[in-house]
Amino acid sequence: xxxxxxxxxxxxxxxxxxxxxxxxxxxxxxxxxxxxxxxxxxxxxxxxxxxxxxxxxxxxxxxxxxxxxxxxxxxxxxxxxxxxxxxxxxxxxxxxxxxxxxxxxxxxxxxxxxxxxxxxxxxxxxxxxxxxxxxxxxxxxxxxxxxxxxxxxxxxxxxxxxxxxxxxxxxxxxxxxxxxxxxxxxxxxxxxxxxxxxxxxxxxxxxxxxxxxxxxxx
Amino acid sequence: xxxxxxxxxxxxxxxxxxxxxxxxxxxxxxxxxxxxxxxxxxxxxxxxxxxxxxxxxxxxxxxxxxxxxxxxxxxxxxxxxxxxxxxxxxxxxxxxxxxxxxxxxxxxxxxxxxxxxxxxxxxxxxxxxxxxxxxxxxxxxxxxxxxxxxxxxxxxxxxxxxxxxxxxxxxxxxxxxxxxxxxxxxxxxxxxxxxxxxxxxxxxxxxxxxxxxxxxxx
DNA sequence: CACGCTACTGAACACATGTTTAGTATCCCG
DNA sequence: CGGGATACTAAACATGTGTTCAGTAGCGTG
Numbered sequence: 001x002x003x004x005x006x007x008x009x010x011x012x013x014x015x016x017x018x019x020x021x022x023x024x025x026x027x028x029x030x031x032x033x034x035x036x037x038x039x040x041x042x043x044x045x046x047x048x049x050x051x052x053x054x055x056x057x058x059x060x061x062x063x064x065x066x067x068x069x070x071x072x073x074x075x076x077x078x079x080x081x082x083x084x085x086x087x088x089x090x091x092x093x094x095x096x097x098x099x100x101x102x103x104x105x106x107x108x109x110x111x112x113x114x115x116x117x118x119x120x121x122x123x124x125x126x127x128x129x130x131x132x133x134x135x136x137x138x139x140x141x142x143x144x145x146x147x148x149x150x151x152x153x154x155x156x157x158x159x160x161x162x163x164x165x166x167x168x169x170x171x172x173x174x175x176x177x178x179x180x181x182x183x184x185x186x187x188x189x190x191x192x193x194x195x196x197x198x199x200x201x202x203x204x205x206x207x208x209x210x211x212x213x214x215x216x217x218x
Numbered sequence: 219x220x221x222x223x224x225x226x227x228x229x230x231x232x233x234x235x236x237x238x239x240x241x242x243x244x245x246x247x248x249x250x251x252x253x254x255x256x257x258x259x260x261x262x263x264x265x266x267x268x269x270x271x272x273x274x275x276x277x278x279x280x281x282x283x284x285x286x287x288x289x290x291x292x293x294x295x296x297x298x299x300x301x302x303x304x305x306x307x308x309x310x311x312x313x314x315x316x317x318x319x320x321x322x323x324x325x326x327x328x329x330x331x332x333x334x335x336x337x338x339x340x341x342x343x344x345x346x347x348x349x350x351x352x353x354x355x356x357x358x359x360x361x362x363x364x365x366x367x368x369x370x371x372x373x374x375x376x377x378x379x380x381x382x383x384x385x386x387x388x389x390x391x392x393x394x395x396x397x398x399x400x401x402x403x404x405x406x407x408x409x410x411x412x413x414x415x416x417x418x419x420x421x422x423x424x425x426x427x428x429x430x431x432x433x434x435x436x
Numbered sequence: 437c438a439c440g441c442t443a444c445t446g447a448a449c450a451c452a453t454g455t456t457t458a459g460t461a462t463c464c465c466g
Numbered sequence: 467c468g469g470g471a472t473a474c475t476a477a478a479c480a481t482g483t484g485t486t487c488a489g490t491a492g493c494g495t496g
Contacts, residue, residue, distance in 0.1 A: 015473075015474080016473095030251075031249050031250070031251050031324075031327075031328065032249070032251065032252070033248075033249050033250065033251020033252035033253075034250070034251035035251075036452075036453065036454085037453075037454060037455085038452085038453080038454095046474075046475090047474070047475050047476075048454080048455085048475095049455085049456085049457095049474075049475065049476085049477095050473075050474055050475075051454095052454080052455060052456085053472095053473075053474075054473090057454075057455080058453095058454065058455090102327060105327055105379060106249075106327060108379065108380060108383060109249075109320060109323055109324060109327070109379060110249065111382065116383060116386070119380070119383045119387070120383075120387060123387050130413075133414070137415060137416075138414055138415050138416045138418055139413065139414060139415060140411055140412065140413065140414070140415050142404070142407075144400075144404070146387070146388070147388050147400065147401070147404055148404045148407075148408070148413075150383075150384045150387045150388055151384065151401065151404050151405055151408070152408070152413065153380075153384075154373075154376040154377065154379075154380040154381075154383070154384050155372075155373045155376055157376070157379075157380060158372040158373055158375070158376045158379075159372065160379075161323060161326065161327060161372075161375075161376075161378075161379035161380070162326060162337070162371075162372040162375060162379070163372075164329065165326060165334060165337045165338075165368075165372070166368045166369065166371075166372050168334070169337070169338060169341050169364070169368045170364070170365050170368055177430075178430075181426070181427060181430065182362075182365065183365070183369065184423065185423060185427075186360070186362070186365055186366045186369050187369055188419050188420055188423050189360075189366075189420065190366070190369070190370070190409065190412070191408065191412055191413040191414055191419070192412050192413075192414045192417055192419060192420050193358055193412050194358065194408070194409055194410050194411050194412040195348075195357065195358065195366075195370065195409040195410075196351075196356055196357060196358070196409055196410045197355060197356050197357055197358050198355075198356045199410055200356055201406050201409070201410060202406055202407065202410050205402065205403060205406050208399070209399060209403075212395075212396075212399065233443075233444080234443095254482075254483065254484085255483075255484060255485085256482085256483085256484090264444075264445090265444070265445050265446075266445095266484080266485085267444075267445065267446080267485085267486085267487090268443075268444055268445075269484095270484080270485060270486085271442095271443075271444070272443090275484075275485080276483095276484065276485090
């Protein structure tokens with residue numbers, strides 16, 4: 001039924017790939033619901049009918065985009081380096097052009113299964129990475145490593161969703177590498193020395209918990 | 219031209235408010251583009267024509283939703299307390315029900331002006347708050363306080379966009395207050411003691427910067 | 437009561453939507 | 467050279483879309 005000759009990410013020039021790319025761009029910047037088949041077809045320089053010929057339906061196209069952008073984010077498997085320990089694909093995505101970024105953010109918001117799987121994978125990878133760091137002594141121990149990893153990942157992905165706003169506030173260009181660099185500096189600093197200089201907010205949190213416990217012993 | 223008799227957030231029961239709430243819910247969970255006037259009308263128990271009577275157009279309704287959710291997030295002005303120093307409205311939104319949360323996330327992704335203004339405001343508030351903390355000695359000094367505040371805000375808002383995924387990973391209920399509490403625990407901990415126990419990642423960042431500087435002296 | 441004004445509806449409208457159908461060009465394999 | 471896939475298009479189609487129109491019910495004011 002379905003025969004997909006080549007789905008690699010470098011063959012691009014075939015009409016099918018052009019359609020996928022056009023859809024990715026339009027979906028990313030406007031959201032799936034606000035982009036019509038005809039708009040995608042026009043952008044890709046093909047007829048609307050060809051889209052359904054290749055992808056079955058609009059939702060089929062959307063799914064293909066999901067999987068493509070997810071596999072982009074996954075990038076080459078395994079490799080980890082010093083500057084960004086994450087898969088280089090994800091790093092490129094966090095730095096890179098706007099369309100795929102917002103597409104991925106939208107996919108996560110829409111609850112796309114492929115995107116959810118990606119999120120889980122990143123959490124897994126991060127958990128393992130932090131566990132190793134804990135063992136090697138360069139990561140603080142945690143009561144609930146997986147929960148901490150999940151939160152760290154949500155911070156890691158924050159620029160996907162809010163990058164445009166952050167860079168607007170900072171009056172920077174999101175696509176500029178130096179801006180990204182400056183951005184990450186503050187992140188690394190907060191993750192290394194913390195933001196707060198004493199424990200007052202931790203204490204405040206304890207107070208809230210105790211209050212809660214006493215009020216609703218459950 | 220426009221006469222808005224009462225837009226307070228407690229009068230709810232009028233058809234106009236019902237429409238707005240229904241739209242908020244549907245827009246939030248599916249995205250504006252995928253929700254039809256008729257669906258909203260049905261959910262609110264009115265005719266589609268009444269929507270345009272009250273809001274002019276679908277986009278007018280969307281704008282009204284934007285402003286409503288933003289003013290919700292703003293909440294009662296000024297007040298700050300220990301557990302969550304942010305406006306209580308925002309705190310409630312970060313904890314609270316799913317529809318408005320994702321609506322706000324979508325509004326930020328879509329670049330809604332009202333949402334962008336809100337983001338800027340939060341950054342301003344946070345900057346001032348951190349500056350006070352710096353002066354009082356419970357916040358580490360920063361080279362670029364505003365940039366740091368912006369990034370902190372993006373982390374603060376991360377659950378808006380990824381809360382569903384985080385809570386899925388943690389197998390928790392997002393609406394459960396105890397889960398939120400546990401969530402925030404890890405955040406406060408990372409923001410207090412940091413995530414990393416030594417400076418290797420800061421050093422790594424410096425290495426990248428130096429490398430970059432030498433390679434592209436610009 | 438009469439008047440205007442607002443809230444509200446049912447039906448219709450013009451149009452954009454995703455998809456189908458029938459058909460043509462092109463290429464590959466015998 | 468056939469012949470059967472595959473890539474692709476133009477046109478038509480059914481339906482869903484946002485919006486308009488004409489009109490009714492109700493309510494407060496002069």
